[in-house]
Amino acid sequence: MNKGKESYNNIPLPDSLSASIQKGLDRGKRYTGKKWITGFGSLAAACLCIVVLFRILPFSGSNNTQTPDTPMAARSQDTPVTPQAFSDEKPVETQAAEVYRIPCRQTTDADTQVPVYKMEEKLAPHRLVFTLYDVRDFDFDALSEELMDSSLVKDVYRSILLDDSAVSFVVELSINTAFQLTEQTADGYLELSLSPADTADEIREVFYLSSDAMDGGEETALLQESLGTLDSSLVKAQDGSFCIVSGEFETSQEAEEMLEKLEKEGLEPGLLHVASGMSDESPVGNATGDTSALPEATMPSSIQVYGTVTEINGNQVMLENDNQNDPYSRIVLNINEDTLILTATDCIPKKLKDLKVGETLYAYVSPMMTRSLPPISNAELVICQVPEDMAAPTYATITEITSMNDGTPAYVTDRDIIYFIGENTVIKTLDGKKELTAADLTPGTKVLAWYQIMTMSIPAQTTPDEIRVLP
Incomplete structure (x- = not known):
């Protein structure tokens, strides 16, 4: 049996069959190599797909979570990605012009030749000076309050005119502010538009x-x-x-x-x-005129106030005036037993009960006053019954007697006024019953002085018509 098997195994193969077998073995090796290459290629493609999916899909576990409200970063190579592209700040909007209406309706009987208004632009500081002629329904307080609420306006104030038929006021503008005035006079108003200037002001x-x-x-x-x-x-x-x-x-x-x-x-x-x-600044306010020959004045011991009596409540008197530049346009006077009340023409003493609502008073009050609105202060002197055609006397204390360059005696007072005694100056006791001389005017003397003309220098100078000396 074994011998037959050995003989079978030793049977020689034909040459053609041997070649076919070797060819089949070579084909199997090539197939196996291709199969490994295909497998590796499929694995690489799968990995690439996973990477792409992770970059595109917003997986919740990613640290780069984006919501619909989160802006996507720009991918274009032509658009550089900068931090500013993702700023939460809103773009700055151009400030709209502020528009203010200035009433300028004239009275029905106004002269057609009279202009409705005049506006002048001035520098140092940059300001608009308005003058309205023969107007009605003009409320300066309301207009001023509205303008002062604007960051484009630095100040608003009245300019007093002697012409009762005209009103004037000044609007001081902030730096780099542009304005435009539109006439709507047929409709009874002017339209003032304010806005930030496109270019910076030239400061000179x-x-x-x-x-x-x-x-x-x-x-x-x-x-x-x-x-x-x-x-x-x-x-x-x-x-x-x-x-x-x-x-x-x-x-x-x-x-x-x-x-x-x-x-x-x-x-x-x-x-x-x-x-x-x-060009953008207000004057400092110090006088620059040559007043070197004038002696320095002393701060007043009292403050002058004036106004119409609007209310009397016990020993308190309310005064009000329409001077917008007066810091004491509304003030309450405390009338006590030391308060001196005198008539303006002949210095006749009066009592609190003699004062009436609607009467114009001039008063000198203590600088010590409450911080309330209106302030309250003790009145030292009250002048009543002031005629419309005369000025009330000025209350002052003589602080120094000096001489001018020419030897003229100068009586310096605490009211920022220097008195010169002229040939026609009358000096009397307070009740007017006794004549006095300049020798009775000594430092510390309290006086009432009547005068008509006063210089604009600081301190001011005047020659009184009459002086009354208080006891």
Whole structure:
């Protein structure tokens, strides 16, 4: 059996069959190699698909979770991705113009030749000066309050005029503010539009002619009236005082030449002087006129207030006036046993019960007052029964007696006024029954003085018509 098997195994194979077997073995090896390559290729393709899916689909477990409200980053190679592209800040919007209506409806019987308004643009500081003629329904307080709420407006104040048929006020603009005025006079108003300027203001020095600093009110109106046709306007200084200014010059030489020309034409020497300031700034307010020969005045021991009596409640009297520049336009007077109440013409003593609602009073009160609105202060002196055609006397204390350069005696007071005693100055006791002389005017003496003209210098100077000496 084994011998037969051995003989079977040793049977020789034909050459053709051997070649076929070797060819089949080679084909099997090539197939197996291709199968491994295909398997590796499929695995690589599957991995690539998984990577793509992870980059596209917003899986909740990813650290780069995005919601529908989250902006997708730009993929384009032409659009660079910067932090600003993802800022949460809203784009800055251009500020819309602020529009204000200025009533200017004239009275029914107004002269058609009279202009409705005048507006002038001035510098140092940048301001608009409005003058309305023969208007009605004009509420300055309401307009001022509305304008002052704007960041484009620095200040608004009245400019007192002697002409009762006209009103004037000033709108001081903030830096880099543009304005436009549209006439709607047929509809009874002007339209003032304010907006941030497209370009920054050019800040430069401006030269002009200026008066000395004043408290404002009728004093400035009188000065402006005395300048006649000279183009002048009111400006509020940084310290709260007021100046009358004229002209806008590029150099101090131009201003000096204009001042010299005006004085040759009759302008009172020393009334105006050359001053300067930056185009966006208000004057400082310190007088720059030559007052070196004048002695310094002392701060007053009392404050002058005035107004119409609107209410009397016990020993308290409410005074009100319509001067927008007066810090004490509303004040309550405490009338006590030390308060002196006198008539304006002959200094006759009066009592609290003699004061009436609707009456105009001038009072001198203590600087110590409450911080309430209106403030309350003790009255030292009250002047009542003031005739419409005369000014109330000024209450002052003589603090020093000195001499001017020419030897003239000068009586310095705590009211920022210097008195000179003239040939026609009458000096009497308070009741007017006894004549006195200048020798009775000593430092510490309290006086009432009547005068008509006073200089604009600081301190002011005057020659009183009459002086009454308080005991």
